[in-house]
Amino acid sequence: MxxxxxxxxxxxxxxxxxxxxxxxxxxxxxxxxxxxxxxxxxxxxxxxxxxxxxxxxxxxxxxxxxxxxxxxxxxxxxxxxxxxxxxxxxxxxxxxxxxxxxxxxxxxxxxxxxxxxxxxxxxxxxxxxxxxxxxxxxxxxxxxxxxxxxxxxxxxxxxxxxxxKSKNMKVEITGKLNPGVTAKDITLAVIGETGTAGGTGYVIEYCGEAIRSLSMEGRMTVCNMAIEGGARAGLIAPDETTFAYVMGRPHAPKGAQWEAAMAWWKTLYSDDDAHWDKVVTIRGEDIAPVVTWGTSPEDVLPITDVVPAPESFAGGKVDAAKRALDYMGLTPGQKLSEIEINTVFIGSCTNGRIEDLRAAAEILKGKKVKDGVRAMIVPGSGLVRAQAEEEGLAEIFTEAGFEWRLAGCSMCLAMNPDQLAPGDRCAATSNRNFEGRQGRGGRTHLMSPAMAAAAAVTGHLTDVREMM
Amino acid sequence: MEKFEKVSGIAAPMPLVNIDTDMIIPKQYLKTIKRSGLGVHAFAEMRYDDQGNEIPDFVLNKPAYRESQIIVAGDNFGCGSSREHAPWALADFGIKVVISTSFADIFFNNCFKNGMLPIVMPQDVVDVLMEDAEKGANARMEVDLEAQTVTTSDGEVFPFEVDAFRKHCLLEGLDDIGLTLAKAPAIDSFESQMEQARPWV
Missing domain, CATH: 3.30.499.10 (Aconitase, domain 3)
Structure with missing residues (x-):
């Protein structure tokens, strides 16, 4: 075969x-x-x-x-x-x-x-x-x-x-992640590398030590944004971490059916000599905490970097970058860590799970949201919310000055009342920084939950490593 | 679905790359339970100001392009959300063909379900077509699905590729669901095999 x-x-x-x-x-x-x-x-x-x-x-x-x-x-x-x-x-x-x-x-x-x-x-x-x-x-x-x-x-x-059928693409993240670097940074860094059309026509399989080391929550964050890289789907081969997460869930198989399922699930990996139409390899050690500066998820840079000049791009991207900087109200050369924000949104299908809330709470414990910043946490489900309350996270959030909300998509796409006003600038853990996505004229910077929490405290985009 | 035949019409140039589905149809117009009537909202945030007045510089507001049936677009058109409201809005506006170097996967699929033809062309051809589109109302581009060609207003002809099954469905105006329901026995037999092989599903 x-x-x-x-x-x-x-x-x-x-x-x-x-x-x-x-x-x-x-x-x-x-x-x-x-x-x-x-x-x-x-x-x-x-x-x-x-x-x-x-x-x-x-x-x-x-x-x-x-x-x-x-x-x-x-x-x-x-x-x-x-x-x-x-x-x-x-x-x-x-x-x-x-x-x-x-x-x-x-x-x-x-x-x-x-x-x-x-x-x-x-x-x-x-x-x-x-x-x-x-x-x-x-x-x-x-x-x-x-x-x-x-x-x-x-x-x-x-x-x-x-x-x-789509083509096969392998994205390998080797080695270990540095402190302060999360699944969100991996997935944004990959899009920064491949571009938003880099995965078009492919199904991506993410692999490598850095992916294997992620929890199921982290893996969901990575695969969630496969679409932002243009891929039809993202995949991670199931392993013990997966089986442990699935076991005992209300609609997971039980008893003899569990055994039968496991027998098949354990065959679900890519064979050693399988054919890949495209391979991208990134060293886990090379990934820094990142933020987006523009209006496409591919507009990604390490937080230590500066706003790029449109002329540094090629082709149609030059005009797109000009338009993005104009929309975002940013100037080339400006330090990313000096960009002031007035809104923080932690939540969405990308980062609305318990692990994301724990990461935010870790940063927010004993701290306050900067004056003039509106910050909200929207758990991804009623059960995530209940668990966060049980673990004492909700208390940390409310004491810090965050709004503690009920579950939904909320300000990720602003179809409900949670929206940015024109000119508002938001540190967001969601997945799209498109023009108007979070509200007409609103400006979105994508990042990890820990980075968004850090921004809430300082009032500007912040290198979370300085707060760890 | 209406049959797709030849389109001979005005092409609007939209050279911006990464035109996403939030631009094509902003979220506030997704709160509909109908498929029709979205054309007036197509590209709403680029097309109208805060008061709802037309922004004269936007291409589809210019007199020459108000009746456009074709869009020639920058790379990666239709990226982002799966919302079929995007092709619904374009179709309702009167767009029948979009030409670009690349399309986002879901948008591309959605077009065919709505009698619209997305055409992928290499960069040099898109450049020629973009220039032709810039000429405005007197320049009519022709798209012939049967022959798989795009002809510029100057008579220059470019062939394009299209999936055979999708071409057939567009030309005949076929309903996918009807076609698949005719295969119900195959689905039944797949399901009974599955009950043996993967009973937990």
Whole structure:
């Protein structure tokens, strides 16, 4: 048998049918659904008199629109359009009989945090969602990617997707990380190296000692942003860390089924002599705590660096960098660590898990948010929130002057009331620094939770290593 | 879905690289439960000022480009979110073809589901097409899907590649779901094999 990558193995296990030109019908094991990209899909089913083929494999949760402030069970807290969208998910989930976690359920949260937490996401699965950050689930060695609403409808109706296979790309992070360097710095550093289109046409497998040493939370952070590098999906081969995380979760297999699953999961790795179409290697020791300076996630530099000059780029990037600096209100040569911020957002499917909150609390313990800075922490799920309260983290946050919110996507994309005003500058642990992403005219700098916490204390972008 | 035939129309030049889906359709317009009516919001934050007035410099606001059916764009068009609202907005505006050196994967897929054709061309060809698009309303570009060619207003012809299955679906206006449902027996048999092989799924 010819050697295979992990991606090849998962792909092969899910091909229902393949045409001569390679177009394949791929079986989908888990379909996650949220309120923004699904109403038109359910409506399409209804119009055509179709049903959901496998409601038991379908999991719905409202996350994008929901307020993160107390009293949100009352839908009147939402503007009319948001209310209609959340109500539509409620109706659709009940009418079509899919698994559902409404805001009144403590398990509600960001769809990409709820899936793994509840054990819906398992190694070797195919996982899709009408959301680009579905890449997150790749951390389990599951083939997971975002789809559009037409494809959501297709999966609802057929439990399959029409797909062409991507190419294989290996991203190896060798060695150990230095203190203050986290999974977020790895994933941003990779995008800084490859660019936002560097992964287009590929599925990335992250490997190497630095990746192996990460917790599941860290691995999810890395895979989450595979999409920002243009890749269809990111993968990390499952290992003991993965199995330990999965075991005992509500929807994980048990007993004899667990044993059977483990037997297969242990075969899920790339063979030694597998073929890679592209390989990127980065030394873990070379990665510093990074921040973004522009309006694309590829605009990444170590915090010790300065704002670059547009002329230092080539091609279309020169004009794009000029536009970005203009939008961001920055001048070439300015020290990144001197950029003042007035907002801090810690949360999102990238960095809204317990480990992220622990890292922020580590920095914030006994410190105060700088005067004039608005800082909020939005846990990724109700269960993350509960755990942070149990561990005493919530108290550290509120004492430091952070707002302690309920779970949701919140200011990552500002579809709910959590938004930046024009000119606001935010240290954010989310995944996109696009123009207007966190609110029209808002300026976003992406970084790790520890770096965002440090910025909250000093009021400017800060090298977290100085506070450790 | 409407059949995609030849498009002969005005091409709008948008040379900016990394035009993301947040630019194509900002989040405040995702709170709809319909597919239609988004064209007026396409590129909203580049197209309108805070008061909702048109920004005259924005290409699609210029008299020559208001009826554009083609966009010639910088690298990595459609990066970011999976929101199909992006192609919905473009299609509703009247765009039928987008040409670039590269597209983000999900946006690329989404276009085909909405009767739109994304075309990948090498940089030197995109440069020629961009220049042609700069000529404005008197310059009509032609895109022929059957022949897989783009013809500039000067008559220069460039061939392009397109996936055979997707081409067929666009030309015939086929509905993917209908096609897949016809394969239900294959899905049934896959599922029964799966119950043996991976019963925990």
């Amino acid at each position: 010819s050697p295979k990558t992990l991606y090849d193995k998962i792909w092969d296990a899910h091909v229902v049918q393949q045409d001569e030109d390679g177009t394949s019908l791929l079986y989908i094991d888990r379909h996650l659904v949220h309120e923004v990209t699904s109403p038109q899909a359910f409506e399409g089913l209804r119009m055509a008199g179709r049903t959901v083929r496998s409601p038991e494999r379908t999991i719905a949760v409202p996350d994008h629109n929901v307020p993160t402030t107390p009293g949100r069970e009352n839908p009147d807290q939402m503007p009319e359009e948001s209310r209609i969208q959340v109500a539509a998910l409620d109706t659709n989930a009940k009418e079509f009989g899919v698994n559902y976690y409404p805001v009144t359920d403590v398990r509600q949260g960001i769809v990409h945090i709820v899936g793994p937490e509840q054990g819906w996401t398992l190694p070797g699965m195919t996982v899709v969602c009408g959301d680009s950050h579905t890449a997150t689930h790749g951390a389990f060695g599951a083939l997971a990617h975002g789809i559009g609403t037409s494809e959501v409808e297709h999966v609802l109706a057929t439990q399959t997707l029409i797909q062409s």
